[in-house]
Amino acid sequence: MADIVVYGKGKTGQSLIKMLQQLGKNAILFDDDSGFEKSCRFAPDTTVILSPGVPPRAKGLVAAKAAGATVVGELDFCFPYCKAKCVSVTGTNGKTTICQMIARVLATCVGKVRLLGNGGVPFSSQVLSVQPEEIVVLESSSFQLADCKVFAPYVSVVSNVACDHLNWHPDLQHYRDAKANNFLHQRQGFAIFNLDDEGSVQLSERCGTKKLFYALSDTKADCFFDGENVVLHGVVAARAPYLRNYAPHNISNALAALLACHCVGADMQASADALCGYVPLPHRLQALPPVNNVTFVDDSKATNVHATVSALRCFRQRLALILGGSDKGEAYDPIFRSLPPNVEVVTAVGQTAQAIYRCGKAYGVDVHVANTLEEAVRYCYGSMSQSGGVVLMSNACASFDSFGGFEERGDCFASVVEEIRRENKEN
Numbered sequence: 276m277a278d279i280v281v282y283g284k285g286k287t288g289q290s291l292i293k294m295l296q297q298l299g300k301n302a303i304l305f306d307d308d309s310g311f312e313k314s315c316r317f318a319p320d321t322t323v324i325l326s327p328g329v330p331p332r333a334k335g336l337v338a339a340k341a342a343g344a345t346v347v348g349e350l351d352f353c354f355p356y357c358k359a360k361c362v363s364v365t366g367t368n369g370k371t372t373i374c375q376m377i378a379r380v381l382a383t384c385v386g387k388v389r390l391l392g393n394g395g396v397p398f399s400s401q402v403l404s405v406q407p408e409e410i411v412v413l414e415s416s417s418f419q420l421a422d423c424k425v426f427a428p429y430v431s432v433v434s435n436v437a438c439d440h441l442n443w444h445p446d447l448q449h450y451r452d453a454k455a456n457n458f459l460h461q462r463q464g465f466a467i468f469n470l471d472d473e474g475s476v477q478l479s480e481r482c483g484t485k486k487l488f489y490a491l492s493d494t495k496a497d498c499f500f501d502g503e504n505v506v507l508h509g510v511v512a513a514r515a516p517y518l519r520n521y522a523p524h525n526i527s528n529a530l531a532a533l534l535a536c537h538c539v540g541a542d543m544q545a546s547a548d549a550l551c552g553y554v555p556l557p558h559r560l561q562a563l564p565p566v567n568n569v570t571f572v573d574d575s576k577a578t579n580v581h582a583t584v585s586a587l588r589c590f591r592q593r594l595a596l597i598l599g600g601s602d603k604g605e606a607y608d609p610i611f612r613s614l615p616p617n618v619e620v621v622t623a624v625g626q627t628a629q630a631i632y633r634c635g636k637a638y639g640v641d642v643h644v645a646n647t648l649e650e651a652v653r654y655c656y657g658s659m660s661q662s663g664g665v666v667l668m669s670n671a672c673a674s675f676d677s678f679g680g681f682e683e684r685g686d687c688f689a690s691v692v693e694e695i696r697r698e699n700k701e702n
Contacts, residue, residue: 283326366434436474441604593664600672
């Protein structure tokens with residue numbers, strides 16, 4: 276019987292098995308669909324290492340705990356083997372962008388950096404080869420953080436905390452508790468919070484290490500942007516006028532990244548210079564070439580309500596909004612409660628379309644329900660084509676009802692826009 280069971284046969288599970296083999300440990304794989312890959316059972320002397328996607332109510336996890344097995348997440352298992360300083364970034368939104376920004380800056384200003392974690396390269400795939408002079412940048416999701424009891428990065432960042440993943444977490448408090456594990460066990464280094472975000476500020480009250488706050492323009496923050504410069508502890512630390520061209524949420528992300536880099540020894544001006552020219556990742560408020568006088572914006576990465584509310588703040592033009600996708604257990608009230616007056620059309624599509632329709636109706640908003648994403652895009656284009664405007668796909672939902680991921684959904688959106696462009700050229 277194996278001493279160690281790796282729970283989950285996906286990318287992280289396979290990576291954990293290879294890591295354990297390097298350590299000379301006997302381990303086998305388990306998942307809920309096919310069980311153990313060979314004869315085995317959960318027992319009191321078994322250590323179960325969880326892949327991030329295993330939900331708290333998974334039947335195998337319930338069985339493992341009932342058998343008295345020791346259950347540990349990937350972050351907790353790997354962290355003691357990491358010889359380098361870690362910068363761990365979490366948040367409902369923005370964590371991928373912040374991690375990309377940090378990695379760009381540190382690669383220029385400090386030296387070798389490894390970008391690992393959620394949605395990319397598993398921590399377990401490289402942790403054994405990390406050297407002390409390197410810096411590990413981890414994107415840490417609530418799934419990865421949920422079971423942490425020892426994980427303690429040198430720098431932790433919490434970008435924002437809103438409602439998300441309630442189809443995975445038992446309740447909102449469980450989700451918040453998971454986010455708190457990003458810094459809860461730190462006894463040295465720095466914990467960075469967003470002073471503009473109530474959820475991040477509330478979570479900071481549970482922090483026992485040195486806290487630093489960033490904000491767009493709040494002078495009470497340790498780090499803010501004055502329109503020309505990054506100000507640190509009340510003193511101009513770097514000129515960065517290019518930040519004026521960023522959307523507000525990306526100015527905020529840049530400040531988080533610059534502050535995190537400062538905490539591991541990077542010079543602030545050199546960091547700001549290294550960040551200049553950063554191009555946001557696709558499907559995050561990505562503007563596509565316009566058709567006639569209509570601009571199309573792909574915000575497929577907006578997979579929760581908080582992201583969509585933030586996106587709507589970026590526009591002043593006439594706007595048609597596309598919502599909908601697979602259900603994550605969120606309420607849509609925050610969208611309609613403060614719907615900007617420039618939003619003239621709202622279209623819903625996918626599994627959540629009827630729920631969005633009912634929520635809009637409760638706030639006096641007429642939501643058009645479309646059968647397909649193509650129908651939604653064409654309906655919105657038609658509504659904007661006479662006088663011009665923006666068609667924004669910012670779904671507030673995951674994509675797994677119809678697509679393999681937000682990238683596939685964004686690509687579908689772009690292909691429909693391209694069809695509309697060709698049709699207009701032919702006419």
